[in-house]
Amino acid sequence: MKMKQETSGMFPRLVGDVGGTNARFAIETAAGVFAAPAVYPNRDFPGLEDALRFYITQPGSVAAGALSVRQAAVAIANPVDGDRVRMTNSDWTFSIGEIKKAFGLDVFLLVNDFTALAMALPFLPEESLVRCGGEKARENRAIGLIGAGTGLGVSGLIPAGDRWIPLEAEGGHVSFSPANELEMEILVLAKKRYRHVSAERLISGMGLELLYGLLAEIEGKTLMPLKAHEITQSALQGTDRLCDRTVEVFCQMLGTVSGNLALTLGAQGGLYIGGGIVPHLKERFFDSGFRKRFEEKGRFSEYVARIPVFVIRDTFAAFTGVSALMNRYLGNRLPA
Numbered sequence: 001m002k003m004k005q006e007t008s009g010m011f012p013r014l015v016g017d018v019g020g021t022n023a024r025f026a027i028e029t030a031a032g033v034f035a036a037p038a039v040y041p042n043r044d045f046p047g048l049e050d051a052l053r054f055y056i057t058q059p060g061s062v063a064a065g066a067l068s069v070r071q072a073a074v075a076i077a078n079p080v081d082g083d084r085v086r087m088t089n090s091d092w093t094f095s096i097g098e099i100k101k102a103f104g105l106d107v108f109l110l111v112n113d114f115t116a117l118a119m120a121l122p123f124l125p126e127e128s129l130v131r132c133g134g135e136k137a138r139e140n141r142a143i144g145l146i147g148a149g150t151g152l153g154v155s156g157l158i159p160a161g162d163r164w165i166p167l168e169a170e171g172g173h174v175s176f177s178p179a180n181e182l183e184m185e186i187l188v189l190a191k192k193r194y195r196h197v198s199a200e201r202l203i204s205g206m207g208l209e210l211l212y213g214l215l216a217e218i219e220g221k222t223l224m225p226l227k228a229h230e231i232t233q234s235a236l237q238g239t240d241r242l243c244d245r246t247v248e249v250f251c252q253m254l255g256t257v258s259g260n261l262a263l264t265l266g267a268q269g270g271l272y273i274g275g276g277i278v279p280h281l282k283e284r285f286f287d288s289g290f291r292k293r294f295e296e297k298g299r300f301s302e303y304v305a306r307i308p309v310f311v312i313r314d315t316f317a318a319f320t321g322v323s324a325l326m327n328r329y330l331g332n333r334l335p336a
Contacts, residue, residue, distance in 0.1 A: 074108075145274060
């Protein structure tokens with residue numbers, strides 16, 4: 001169901017979405033209005049404080065009111081538990097309290113990135129989504145969210161009356177589940193390197209790189225390692241058969257874990273795919289075996305076949321969810 005944003009709190013305020021590779025920031029000047037959006041590679045900064053300080057001093061940010069911000073909310077690709085944060089797929093580490101103090105903030109809210117993206121789903125316009133099979137999403141039913149980027153994010157939304165409850169989940173770290181003989185062979189080889197082979201180990205940016213090497217090993221080839229963007233680019237250009245095979249295996253694996261999530265949540269409200277990899281693959285993803293694998297659930301194949309899948313094309317979609325979570329946080333702080 002489409003919803004309107006609540007409008008609690010003061011503006012302007014800073015919103016952010018920090019992944020393992022890139023950090024995105026904007027100034028929310030009014031409810032749902034995000035000015036001066038920017039994307040920075042994490043590697044360009046020693047830490048979050050440095051990236052934030054750089055962003056708020058840029059001319060566009062200053063013009064949007066960055067220097068008068070007293071409230072900030074940032075989504076981060078990491079569990080949020082306590083004051084000290086050490087990112088899983090980045091070398092950034094920081095104290096929430098120290099960031100708040102350094103910028104003179106009244107409120108600094110830090111939330112999990114996929115919890116924030118999940119919260120954005122009811123507000124996303126249709127033009128920011130591309131459908132991949134299934135029937136019409138059912139109203140007031142659970143919604144699933146998954147996304148491959150630097151890591152593998154997982155979340156969902158549970159309806160609760162006129163509100164949604166976003167899940168704070170780390171489902172990307174569940175054990176990888178092979179669905180055919182090739183994937184069993186991949187798992188055996190991966191187990192030689194890692195005691196626990198999670199879904200994220202294979203279904204992510206680093207997963208593409210690992211998959212490429214393991215498939216080369218299975219084929220008896222000795223090849224130079226490739227970065228994830230090189231693998232996807234070669235696959236899209238049709239210049240390398242092994243890269244294309246790597247992308248195909250990746251999409252099918254994503255289909256399995258996405259179908260598992262849809263079943264686990266009973267996600268009849270739809271399954272949404274975020275992250276940077278799938279939108280970048282464009283039609284190659286839709287031509288892959290993703291949807292077939294998504295539906296291969298034995299006696300529950302017909303059940304899953306009805307569930308629509310939507311690919312999120314808006315790279316700044318999490319800002320809407322961050323804002324919604326900030327509104328909820330501020331609303332809960334108001335006196336009864």
